[in-house]
Amino acid sequence: MLATALVDRIGSGLWASVSVLYFTYVSGLSVARIGTLAAVAGAIGIAGAPIGGRLADRFPLTRVLIAVQLLRALASSALLVTDHYALLLVSTSLGGLGDRAASVLTKLYATRVAGPDRVRYQAVHRTLANAGWAIGGLAATAALALGTTAAYQWLLAGDALSFVAAALLTMRCGEPQSTRRMVATSKDPSPATKPTNPWGDRTYLAYVATETVLFLDDAVFKVGLPLWIAHASDAPQGLAPLLLVLNNVMVVALQVPLARFGATTTAARRLLIPLSAAFVLGGATMGLSATGGAVSAALLLTASACAFTLAEMLHATVSWELSVALAPDTAQGAYLGVHGLAQSAQRSVGPLAVTAAIAAGPIGWASFGTAIGLTCMIQHRVVRDRLTGPALSVPSITVSEH
Structure with a gap:
C-alpha cells in the first residue's frame, strides 16, 4: 500500500x-x-x-x-x-x-x-x-x-x-x-462503550468541527502565502514557490521522526499544546512580515512557513491517532468517513479564511493564528473524557508489497 x-x-x-x-x-x-x-x-x-x-x-x-x-x-x-x-x-x-x-x-x-x-x-x-x-x-x-x-x-x-x-x-x-469482524467472532466480546453512529455522537462531531479549523494550514500554503507575498509584503515574488518547496522538504524529512511523539493516544492529545503554539507563532510572524523591508519580510515569511509546516506535521500526527481512538471498534469506516468531512469542508472554508486574514492586514494574520491555537486547546478539552479508556489496538497482519 x-x-x-x-x-x-x-x-x-x-x-x-x-x-x-x-x-x-x-x-x-x-x-x-x-x-x-x-x-x-x-x-x-x-x-x-x-x-x-x-x-x-x-x-x-x-x-x-x-x-x-x-x-x-x-x-x-x-x-x-x-x-x-x-x-x-x-x-x-x-x-x-x-x-x-x-x-x-x-x-x-x-x-x-x-x-x-x-x-x-x-x-x-x-x-x-x-x-x-x-x-x-x-x-x-x-x-x-x-x-x-x-x-x-x-x-x-x-x-x-x-x-x-x-x-x-x-x-x-x-x-x-x-475490527467489526474481530468483534463479531470474539467469544467474549466486551460491551460497547461508544456510540456506533457518528452522526449521533456529539463528542465526535464536536471533535470533527475543531478539526475543520485545524486543517486551515493547507489553505495557508495554497492561497495565503502567495497572495500575502504578492499584495502585502516587500518580499520578492519568487519567494512563494520556494516556501512551498521548503514545506514539502520539511514534511519529507521530519514527518516520520515527529510521529514518535504521538505514538500513543495520551501523547497525541498532549501534542495539541505545542501545536497551539506553532499556529500562534505562524500567524504572528506572517503579520510582522508586512512591517519591515524586503530582507526582514523574507526572513519572517520563512519563519512563518516553518511554523505552519511544523503545525501541519504535528496536526497530522495528532489527527491520525485521535480520529481512530475516538471511534468504536465496530464502526471505524463510518467514523473516519465523517472525520474526512473536516478536510473536505476546509477546502471550501480555507480560502475564505485566509483571504479574510489578508484583508485585515497584520492583525488579521495574528488573529488567524491565535484562533486556530485556541481551537487546539478546545479540542484538547473536548476529547479528554472519551480518552480515559484504553486506546484502540488492532493486531497487525502481514501485507504483501511485492
Whole structure:
C-alpha cells in the first residue's frame, strides 16, 4: 500500500500542476467556468469521505479501494475525450468524489493493518505521498516547457494511468481484518462503550468541527502565502514557490521522526499544546512580515512557513491517532468517513479564511493564528473524557508489497 501511495501521488502531482491551464488552453473554458468547475467538484467531493467509510464497513476494504481508484481513472480519462462543459462537470465531480473516498480508505487501511503502530505507518505513507507529489510536479514543469496541447494531454493521461497502476498494486495487498469482524467472532466480546453512529455522537462531531479549523494550514500554503507575498509584503515574488518547496522538504524529512511523539493516544492529545503554539507563532510572524523591508519580510515569511509546516506535521500526527481512538471498534469506516468531512469542508472554508486574514492586514494574520491555537486547546478539552479508556489496538497482519 505504501508503493500505491507513491504511484497515486505522482499522478496527482502531474495533474494538479496543470489542471487550470488544461481547462484554459485545451478545453477553452473561461475563468468563471473553471471556477465553477472546481467549486462543484469540491462540493460533490465532500460526500466521498462518508460514502467511502460506510462502504468499507460493509465490503472488503481492498475491493472498495480498487473500485474507487478505477473510478478516478475513468473520471480523468473522460476529460481527454470531451470539451462539453456538462460532461466536464460530471467527470471532475466523480474525480473529486473518488479522491476524498480514497483518502479515507487508505487511512482506514493503515488503521487496520498497522494496529498500534498506525501513527508511524501513516507518517511513512505521508512522506512517500509528498515525495510522489513533488516528482509529479517536477515532471509536469518539464512537460509544460513544450507548451503544446499534446503535452497537456499526456500529463492528464499519466494521471489516469497512475490510478490504474494504483488499483493493480492494491490487488496485490492482503485484506486486513476489520475490527467489526474481530468483534463479531470474539467469544467474549466486551460491551460497547461508544456510540456506533457518528452522526449521533456529539463528542465526535464536536471533535470533527475543531478539526475543520485545524486543517486551515493547507489553505495557508495554497492561497495565503502567495497572495500575502504578492499584495502585502516587500518580499520578492519568487519567494512563494520556494516556501512551498521548503514545506514539502520539511514534511519529507521530519514527518516520520515527529510521529514518535504521538505514538500513543495520551501523547497525541498532549501534542495539541505545542501545536497551539506553532499556529500562534505562524500567524504572528506572517503579520510582522508586512512591517519591515524586503530582507526582514523574507526572513519572517520563512519563519512563518516553518511554523505552519511544523503545525501541519504535528496536526497530522495528532489527527491520525485521535480520529481512530475516538471511534468504536465496530464502526471505524463510518467514523473516519465523517472525520474526512473536516478536510473536505476546509477546502471550501480555507480560502475564505485566509483571504479574510489578508484583508485585515497584520492583525488579521495574528488573529488567524491565535484562533486556530485556541481551537487546539478546545479540542484538547473536548476529547479528554472519551480518552480515559484504553486506546484502540488492532493486531497487525502481514501485507504483501511485492
